[in-house]
Amino acid sequence: xxxISFLDELNExxxxxxxxxxxxxxxxxxxxxxxxxxxxxxxxxxxEQGINPHNILTLTFTxxxxxxxxxxxxxVVGPSSKFVWAGxxxxxxxxxxxxxxxxxxFPSSFxxxxxxxxxxxxxHIINELNLDNxxxxxxxxxxxxxxAKSLLISPTAYLQDTSLxxxxxxxxVPYIGQIYSLYAQRCKNAGAMDFDDLLFNTFILxxxxxxxxxxxxxxxxxxxxxxxxxxxxxxQYAILKKLITFPGSQINLCIVGDDAQSIYAFRGATIExxxxxxxxxxxxxxxxxxxxxxxxxxxxxxxxxVINYNIRQIKKEIWTDxxxxxxxxxxxxxxxxxxxxxxxxxxxxxxxxKHITNSEIAILYRTNAQSRSFEEQLRRANIPxxxxxxxxxxxxKEIKDMLxxxxxVVNQKDEEAFRxxxxxxxxxxxDMSIDKLLTHALDTxxxxxxxxxxxxxxGKAQSSLVDFKKLISALHQYSLNNDADAVADMxxxxxxxxxxxxxxKSVEGVGRLENVxxxxxxxxxxxENDEVVMDEDGEMIIEKSRTMVDYLQxxxxxxxFDNENGDGDHVNLMSVHSAKGLEFDSVFVVGLEEKLFxxxxxxxxxxxxxxxxxxxxxxITRARKLLTLTYxxxxxxxxxxxxxxxxxxxxxxxxxxxxNPVNQPRNLMMDSDPRARVLGSFTKSPKVNxxxxxxxxxxxxxxxxxxxxxxxxxxxxxxxxKSIDGAAGNLIAIVHFDSFREDDKRIMLKFAxxxxxx
DNA sequence: AAGTCAGTTATTTTT
DNA sequence: TAACTGACTT
Numbered sequence: 001x002x003x004i005s006f007l008d009e010l011n012e013x014x015x016x017x018x019x020x021x022x023x024x025x026x027x028x029x030x031x032x033x034x035x036x037x038x039x040x041x042x043x044x045x046x047x048e049q050g051i052n053p054h055n056i057l058t059l060t061f062t063x064x065x066x067x068x069x070x071x072x073x074x075x076v077v078g079p080s081s082k083f084v085w086a087g088x089x090x091x092x093x094x095x096x097x098x099x100x101x102x103x104x105x106f107p108s109s110f111x112x113x114x115x116x117x118x119x120x121x122x123x124h125i126i127n128e129l130n131l132d133n134x135x136x137x138x139x140x141x142x143x144x145x146x147x148a149k150s151l152l153i154s155p156t157a158y159l160q161d162t163s164l165x166x167x168x169x170x171x172x173v174p175y176i177g178q179i180y181s182l183y184a185q186r187c188k189n190a191g192a193m194d195f196d197d198l199l200f201n202t203f204i205l206x207x208x209x210x211x212x213x214x215x216x217x218x219x220x221x222x223x224x225x226x227x228x229x230x231x232x233x234x235x236q237y238a239i240l241k242k243l244i245t246f247p248g249s250q251i252n253l254c255i256v257g258d259d260a261q262s263i264y265a266f267r268g269a270t271i272e273x274x275x276x277x278x279x280x281x282x283x284x285x286x287x288x289x290x291x292x293x294x295x296x297x298x299x300x301x302x303x304x305x306v307i308n309y310n311i312r313q314i315k316k317e318i319w320t321d322x323x324x325x326x327x328x329x330x331x332x333x334x335x336x337x338x339x340x341x342x343x344x345x346x347x348x349x350x351x352x353x354k355h356i357t358n359s360e361i362a363i364l365y366r367t368n369a370q371s372r373s374f375e376e377q378l379r380r381a382n383i384p385x386x387x388x389x390x391x392x393x394x395x396x397k398e399i400k401d402m403l404x405x406x407x408x409v410v411n412q413k414d415e416e417a418f419r420x421x422x423x424x425x426x427x428x429x430x431d432m433s434i435d436k437l438l439t440h441a442l443d444t445x446x447x448x449x450x451x452x453x454x455x456x457x458x459g460k461a462q463s464s465l466v467d468f469k470k471l472i473s474a475l476h477q478y479s480l481n482n483d484a485d486a487v488a489d490m491x492x493x494x495x496x497x498x499x500x501x502x503x504x505k506s507v508e509g510v511g512r513l514e515n516v517x518x519x520x521x522x523x524x525x526x527x528e529n530d531e532v533v534m535d536e537d538g539e540m541i542i543e544k545s546r547t548m549v550d551y552l553q554x555x556x557x558x559x560x561f562d563n564e565n566g567d568g569d570h571v572n573l574m575s576v577h578s579a580k581g582l583e584f585d586s587v588f589v590v591g592l593e594e595k596l597f598x599x600x601x602x603x604x605x606x607x608x609x610x611x612x613x614x615x616x617x618x619x620i621t622r623a624r625k626l627l628t629l630t631y632x633x634x635x636x637x638x639x640x641x642x643x644x645x646x647x648x649x650x651x652x653x654x655x656x657x658x659x660n661p662v663n664q665p666r667n668l669m670m671d672s673d674p675r676a677r678v679l680g681s682f683t684k685s686p687k688v689n690x691x692x693x694x695x696x697x698x699x700x701x702x703x704x705x706x707x708x709x710x711x712x713x714x715x716x717x718x719x720x721x722k723s724i725d726g727a728a729g730n731l732i733a734i735v736h737f738d739s740f741r742e743d744d745k746r747i748m749l750k751f752a753x754x755x756x757x758x
Numbered sequence: 759a760a761g762t763c764a765g766t767t768a769t770t771t772t773t
Numbered sequence: 774t775a776a777c778t779g780a781c782t783t
Contacts, residue, residue, distance in 0.1 A: 062772045090773045114773085134766095195773045231772075267771060367769055369775095389771090430759070557773060577770050599769055615770080638768065639774040762782070768775095 006041055006076055010034075017287040018042045021049065021223070024281035025254040026274075030318040031303070031621035032294025032583065035256055039227060040069055042254065043084060044076040046223060053083035057221040057243075060088055061228045063558060065581060069227075085221070089236055090195060091557050093202040096217065097193070098553065103210040104201060109411050109549050111192040112556040116395065117416045118142060118194040124419075125182050128439075131175060140173070145180045149196040150233040150268040152203060155181035190415040199235050206242040218246055229257035229277075233268040241280075251281060259314050260307050263577060263615045265607075275314070292318050292621075294583055296325025298657040299620060299627050305654040307617050310610045327659035328620075329628040330650065336591075336635040340373040343588050343630060344381050347571060350586050350626060351383075352712050352757075358384060360585035362572040364619050366597040370590065371573050378571060382737075388574035394555060398501070398512040399519055403552070405491045409475045410548050418448055425500040427464040433457050437465070449473075471495065484551040485527045488520055526551050576619040587623035589616070592631040593644035616649045629653070700756040702731050702749035710757040711735060713747070724749075 010018060014034055017027045018041045029035035039058070047053055060066045066087045073081040085092060094112065101108045113121065119138040122145075126136045148158055158164055159177040168176045187193065193201060206214045224244055226232070232240075244253045255277060262271045278284050292300050300320045307313065331346070333339035343363060350356045363374050371387050378385045393399060401424055404417040411417075415438075423429040441451035452465045471494060479487045492498045501513045527546045572584065576597075591597055597616065602608035620627055631646045705711070709721045719737035722744055726732040731749045747754060 060772085065772085088773065094773095112773095115771090198773080228772085264771075266769085267773095369768090426759085428759095575770065577772085580772080596769095601769060611770095636774075760783085762780100764778105764780090766776100766778075768777105 024284045026286045027256040029289045032292040033289035040072045055222040058086040058225040107191045113194040149200045150235045191413040223252045226255045229255040230262035230274045231269045292320040298327045302653040302657040306652045331630040333632045339632040340377040344377040358569045358571045362584040363588045384570040386570040425496045428460040433461040483546045484548040485524045488523045586626035588628045589619045590630045592647040699753040704756045712755045
């Protein structure tokens with residue numbers, strides 16, 4: 001193997017973090033400090049040192065992070081990168097469970113319940129127990145159960161824990177424990193695991209250790225790397241410890257993270273994991289990556305200022321040697337709609353004067369609901385955009401219905417899937433009939449398939465059920481010997497789904513058909529593009545197979561972000577949470593008002609405010625060159641106009657980092673009475689003309705326009721003149737604008753407020 | 759079984 | 774405001 005050239009690309013700390021392989025290592029990686037590079041090169045270095053890639057396990061939180069790492073690793077070490085186990089906690093553990101499920105009483109074809117499935121199951125249980133679903137809301141119950149699981153509390157343990165039971169009693173929800181217990185039973189009967197179960201059951205598997213299964217994986221995964229460690233919860237850390245702590249272990253565990261970027265405490269992530277890591281492993285070596293390669297100095301200074309308001313943290317000072325980038329812009333607007341107009345004006349400016357492409361621009365907000373006004377303005381300005389988050393492809397009803405068929409065909413015990421499709425397309429089996437059947441099944445301890453034979457229903461419903469049973473069992477037989485695409489086709493035809501979707505000619509119906517066809521294409525793709533990688537020690541096979549079971553596992557752990565094909569040059573709109581790990585040339589952090597960012601729900605406790613602050617820290621460190629912070633003095637919220645103070649975070653940025661001191665938030669902070677502020681805007685501040693653009697276009701005379709001229713139009717943006725015709729005094733230019741792909745515009749030069757750029 | 763209407767309730771969400 | 778739920782109607 002040739003000498004290690006890639007190590008030259010590392011700074012001193014990065015180099016040490018990459019080459020210190022044995023024993024526990026903690027890498028504290030500030031934003032933009034080359035974290036992914038360190039992770040990839042560390043693996044590459046390990047492989048060069050002769051470590052077998054089969055023995056390396058890398059855990060990330062998102063599929064995207066995992067994919068990025070694998071791609072970069074392949075560039076450095078070539079095809080042998082495939083032998084490294086790299087994936088999300090959930091996908092890696094799902095893979096292990098797929099192999100070992102039977103040891104803990106699950107079928108290896110177990111179904112993965114997504115959040116919707118889990119909540120639906122819970123709501124059925126809550127109804128069956130005749131509990132008030134206003135008090136026992138599925139969200140509340142789901143969250144309680146989820147946090148119990150992440151603390152490794154089993155249903156039995158929950159029911160025996162007096163303090164938990166007291167708590168629930170005090171909160172007037174004493175039956176949470178019972179619901180949890182029933183839920184766990186029902187999942188087991190259905191051969192299903194929810195997202196938390198993928199981790200919980202992995203822990204159970206390692207803890208009970210049937211057939212010494214734990215030793216098998218301890219042997220296999222000799223080297224562990226964990227990314228975004230600040231986002232791990234108690235359960236994840238517990239599993240890691242199982243894998244890495246045993247007599248004679250070298251504790252080759254490398255964790256990478258940044259306590260300042262911990263923003264998922266509300267999902268059970270515990271910042272203690274990273275803060276206490278050194279207590280658990282006293283011989284730990286710590287490396288701090290403090291040089292920021294991403295952002296200019298004002299952004300970095302601002303980030304340091306902000307995070308210093310959080311007392312409890314691992315001390316570090318981020319620095320950069322990029323000193324030429326501009327200060328941070330602060331924009332004040334009177335209303336939320338003015339805010340979006342000003343932002344779009346500024347985007348216009350960035351695009352045309354600073355030549356930043358759409359895809360290098362992001363608008364980040366605290367709540368998804370804020371996207372709307374920005375969408376409206378971007379549409380009006382003809383700037384293409386993409387909103388991230390919201391309903392994912394796999395959450396659409398038609399897709400879930402299709403998948404429910406596939407799931408039931410594969411795993412006939414899947415209760416949620418059964419409920420979903422037993423009467424879809426309509427077969428004359430109403431809710432009453434389904435409830436009757438399932439209650440009978442529960443009472444007699446039979447499966448719902450067996451319950452059908454007991455003929456507790458009559459007429460149409462009964463005969464339809466019998467037909468449905470025959471259909472599913474025939475499809476199941478077929479699925480045993482056929483690839484996923486063939487199974488999908490067969491299900492699509494035989495179930496009546498095909499004629500159902502094709503028969504709907506409404507606009508929505510056509511859209512649904514498109515989605516369904518897209519799903520069928522995706523399955524075909526999956527089967528055709530498969531690749532089988534054999535593990536050389538023969539024990540385990542990393543395999544991308546072609547069965548429906550595999551396809552379902554694959555997609556159930558995907559999110560919409562993962563289907564991003566990256567094509568199209570659009571402005572990016574997303575919540576700050578989803579922006580984590582991304583970077584853009586120009587970033588707008590909007591809605592910086594008290595009660596919005598920080599959220600009103602976090603105002604009660606200091607720790608929650610700290611999390612909001614870390615969130616703000618994440619937001620501003622996404623920016624490479626340009627950062628603009630905006631707020632509105634009034635905003636429409638829930639149909640009412642509210643007046644919120646500018647966010648405390650605006651002050652914490654430090655005015656030395658802000659470009660336009662006129663808009664200094666501090667001045668505004670003083671008027672807390674809304675009326676005073678509105679009055680103030682007339683008397684003290686310069687007049688605000690809402691229609692006026694932030695960045696004025698100086699119209700050029702008609703004579704200034706030539707064929708080939710670059711122009712700036714107030715509404716259409718940057719363009720090039722293709723030709724000019726018409727009589728003198730009434731010249732008409734044919735202009736191709738960047739924002740229009742096909743149609744060139746005819747612009748009358750004597751009227752247009754268009755500026756020549758060159 | 760499907761449609762209508764009033765009442766209710768509002769974060770963030772890698773998997 | 775708007776999206777969702779649950780009760781009630783057809």
